[in-house]
Amino acid sequence: MANDKTSMQLISRGILSENPIFKLALSMCPAVGISTTVINGLMLGVAVLFVQVFSSVTISLFKNKIHPRIRIPTYTLTIATWVTVIDLALAAYLPDAYARMGIFVKLIVAFAIITMRLEMFACKESVNDSFWDGLGMGLGFMVGMVVIGFVRELLGSGAIFGYDVLGFKPLLFFILPSAGFFVVGLMMAFFNWIELAYKRTKGKI
Amino acid sequence: MHRILTYWTAALLFILAPVCLHAADFVSEQRFGDENEIILTYPAAIDKTVAQNPARYTVFEEADPDIRLEIQKIDVSDDGRKVSLLFKESLNTAKTHVVSVRGDDGREIEGIQVKKSYLGYLLSILISALLVNNFVFTKYLGLCVFFGTSKRKTTAKGMGVVFTIVMVVSALMSWFFYQFILIPYDLNFLQIVVFIGLVSLTVQAVDTILRKVNPILFNSFGVFLVLVIANCVIIAVPLIMASNNYNFAETFMLSLGAGGGFLLALYLMSSVRERLDLANIPPTFKGLPIAFIVAGQFAMAFLGFSGLQLF
Amino acid sequence: MKDILTIIFRLTVTCILAAMVMGSAFIITNKAKKHNEHVNEQKVRYALLGYSAAQPIPDSMALHEMYRYVVTDKESQAIGYLLPGKEGFIFLTLDMEGKVIDNKPVDIAESAVLEKDLRDKVVQEIAGAGRSVTFADQTIVVTNNGERVAYLLDGKFTGFKTFIGVMLAVDPKFSILGLEILEHEEDPGLGAEIERDYFRNQFKGKTFDQLKDLDVVKEPLPDEYFQALEGNIAAADAAEILAKYGDRDIYALTGATISSRYVNTGVKGIVKKFAYRLNILDTALADQKIKAAF
Structure with a gap:
């Protein structure tokens, strides 16, 4: 099956039309759990991006060598390997950020989004396309995390990237752990609203 | 037991x-x-x-x-x-x-x-994983499956039970591997690979056994087995076990509590969502957004368990 | 049947490849990890003593690490101290009443002491067969031109959720110089505020007598005190405000009174135990005419 999309289209698909967090609603756990600041969201986003790109490329490279019966175990092993690598690297070079993210770096291994991309895309397409697809999905996840982190940090502690911008704390509630659910739910509703409004105007014309 | x-x-x-x-x-x-x-x-x-x-x-x-x-x-x-x-x-x-x-x-x-009685301590681990540190509402794990399978009460129960069984088996196996292979040979950095491997193995084994032994049960529960692998709680439990260096009984209690907590969360959520179907919800909130808001309210309620000490 | 063979073969190859990737990643990162941990530790210690990258620690200052072990044999228990002497390390064993049981020189290199496994092994050998040793805690004695100026104490106690790990700096009279929260799992926005300056710095400057019955009060933190603790105002004004509130109890964190209490009790416990032990150790050192490095 040939892929007819350009690299740009593949990337934009990951970020917009098939955004893993807001559209596919996959891998929600970190989006709720640790998105209290932009930095946290960005760091985990980078980790996921790394794992997604490397796993996609690896599977795509070896796609003809993988026996169909052991497809899933091979995917799991590949993902686990790259997660171990990023886990060790973060623990060694960025211990502070690693401590804040806690168990979530290791949990990337169970992210449905990564396995799904391997199964649906990387095992069929060329290395090049798989790279762009992985990059798009990873970026989509990162953007989602950063947006949620931005909202929560701005409203919760009145700061962005740790710098005080508002000078006061509008709603402490937003950095409380349970607020993650509300923020994600409200943002999903917001995107739905835009989509509905867009469709309505289009329908009128 | x-x-x-x-x-x-x-x-x-x-x-x-x-x-x-x-x-x-x-x-x-x-x-x-x-x-x-x-x-x-x-x-x-x-x-x-x-x-x-x-x-x-x-x-x-x-x-x-x-x-x-x-x-x-x-x-x-x-x-x-x-x-x-x-x-x-x-x-x-x-x-x-x-x-x-x-x-x-x-x-x-x-x-x-x-000292405090050890049985009490074990129970406190169970209660902690079940309520105080409920994996869904206070640790925010396993959300994909949580939102995916909490639409109907029957599905929720099935998923919760299968999940608890797989969880207990795989956590105990992970404990053996961790204590007798990973620690003695200083292979701690292989945690992720070993644990996820054991989970897949357990799921495969339960799948095969159930298919042969009780096909009727398999027909009703088999579909959930695939979903179990995609759930981060199942890998989080062995990781927590490893970082706290739990012994066998403690690991058992932790996995039982985690599974039970997941079942509880699914059941509560599905009860609400069955009612939500009948409610008049604004179109923008239909489906997942309202489910997230409900989950947020549950999470706030569960915050009340924080610091609970029974034993 | 043929299928199974190819499957086994391919799985093996996959595993070997994966193992190679992970193994090399481990080897590359492990060294950097240890180095970074060490650097981080040093940074925390210097920060507690009031030094930073901009204001480096003077050459006349030295940090001496002292390790405490509990030595258990069949009938009784004793406390063993591994401490740096003028020449090489000494392992000093004291009984429960503070009488010296043993005083042996230890042949261990300066760098080996820092590695927990190596250190434990050496101490076990010194203690001899039939006695088991368990590591209890470590203390760092800070000297300036040979005079003791501060102690750095490690500690861990129960928090609201799990454990809270801290490092404390106290002066020779056991007044608190600083408190650093190293690890905790308190709720973000509530208990996690214990690591913020406005909470930690309230402990700064509390004398040993004040500390003995230091309590936590459920009152709102006055704004000027908050600003002074956070270091938002000029140093001279801040010192005045801090002096004004110096003899107050600890203001509890909003929504996290229990976490605040745990920290307060934990800090009190660490300092009190240390003061008691150091007194006994110093008497023993003077009795035995042992020349410690500090």
Whole structure:
């Protein structure tokens, strides 16, 4: 099956039309759990991006060598390997950020989004396309995390990237752990609203 | 489970069994009372003036044998069997305390360990994983499957039960691998690979066994098995077990609590979502957005369990 | 049947490849990890003593690490101290009443002491067969031109959720110089505020006598005190405000009174135990005429 999309289209698909967090609603756990600041969201986003790109490329490279019966175990092993690598690297070079993210770096291994991309895309397409697809999905996840982190940090502690911008704390509630659910739910509703409004105007014309 | 129960009942009986030897020297039961109190119970009445001599007792925390705790007052109950030691400062009941009592003839009997009961501790791990640190509502794990399978009560129950079984089996297997392979050979960095491998293996095994042994059950529950792998709780439990260095019984309790907590969360959520179907929800909130908001409310409610200590 | 063979073969190859990737990643990162941990530790220690990258620690200052072990044999327990002497390390064993049981020189290199496994092994050998040793804690004695100026104490105690790990700096009279929260799992926005300056710095400057009955009060933190603790105002003004509130109890964190209490009790416990032990150790050192490095 040939892929007819350009690299740009593949990337934009990951970020917009098939955004893993807001559209596919996959891998929600970190989006709720640790998105209290932009930095946290960005760091985990980078980790996921790394794992997604490397796993996609690896599977795509070896796609003809993988026996169909052991497809899933091979995917799991590949993902686990790259997660171990990023886990060790973060623990060694960025211990502070690693401590804040806690168990979530290791949990990337169970992210449905990564396995799904391997199964649906990387095992069929060329290395090049798989790279762009992985990059798009990873970026989509990162953007989602950063947006949620931005909202929560701005409203919760009145700061962005740790710098005080508002000078006061509008709603402490937003950095409380349970607020993650509300923020994600409200943002999903917001995107739905835009989509509905867009469709309505289009329908009128 | 049975084995552990029998073991503990035996241990409990042993401690509580009335022993009639050396009546005055032998303490039959020891426990923490109020926050600054240790209560010793003797099988027979002992002399009040002897019992009230503070020089007779030395008390310290097991980890700090050089720091003696200062006794302020000693009360003896009317029947002379219960001695309560009151300390100047409140005790840290999480730690094991050692009480040595000098006998009438000046010879010191061995230190009596005063600690919270181990069964209580195990139960507290269970309660903690079930309510206080509920994996869905306070640790935010397993959300994809949580939102995916909480639409109907029947699905929720099926998923929760299958999940708990797989969780307990895989966590116990992970414990064996962790204790006897990863630690001795210094292979801790392979945690992720080993744990996820064991989970996949368990799921595959349950799938095969269920298919052969009970096809009817498989037809109703088999579909959930695939979803189990995509759930991060299942990998989080072995990781937590490894970082806390739990023993076998503790791991069992943790995985049972995690599975039970997931079942509870799914059941609560599905009950609400069945009703939401009938409610008049604004179109922008239909589906996942309203589910997230409901989950947020549950999470806030579960915050109330924070710091709960039963044992 | 043929299928199974190819499957086994391919799985093996996959595993070997994966193992190679992970193994090399481990080897590359492990060294950096240890180095970074060490650097981080040093940074925390210097920060507690009031030094930073901009204001480096003077050459006349030295940090001496002292390790405490609990030595258990069949009948009794004793406390063992592994401490740096004028020449090489010394392992000093004291009984419960503070009498010296043993005093042996230890042949261990300066760098080996820092590695927990190596250190434990050496201490076990010194203690001899039939006695088991368990590591209890470590203390760092800071000297300036040979005079003791501060102690750095490690500690861990129960928090609201799990454990709270701290490092404390106290002066020779056991007044608190600083408190650093190293690890905790308190709720973000509530208990996690214990690591913020406005909470930690309230402990700064509390004397040993004040500390003995230091309590936590459920009152709102006055704004000027907050600003001074956070270091938002000029140093001279801040010092005045801090002096004004110096003899107050600890203001509890909003919505996290229990976490605040745990920290308060934990800090009190660490300092009190240390003061008691150091007194005994110093007497023993003077009795035995042992020349410690500090």
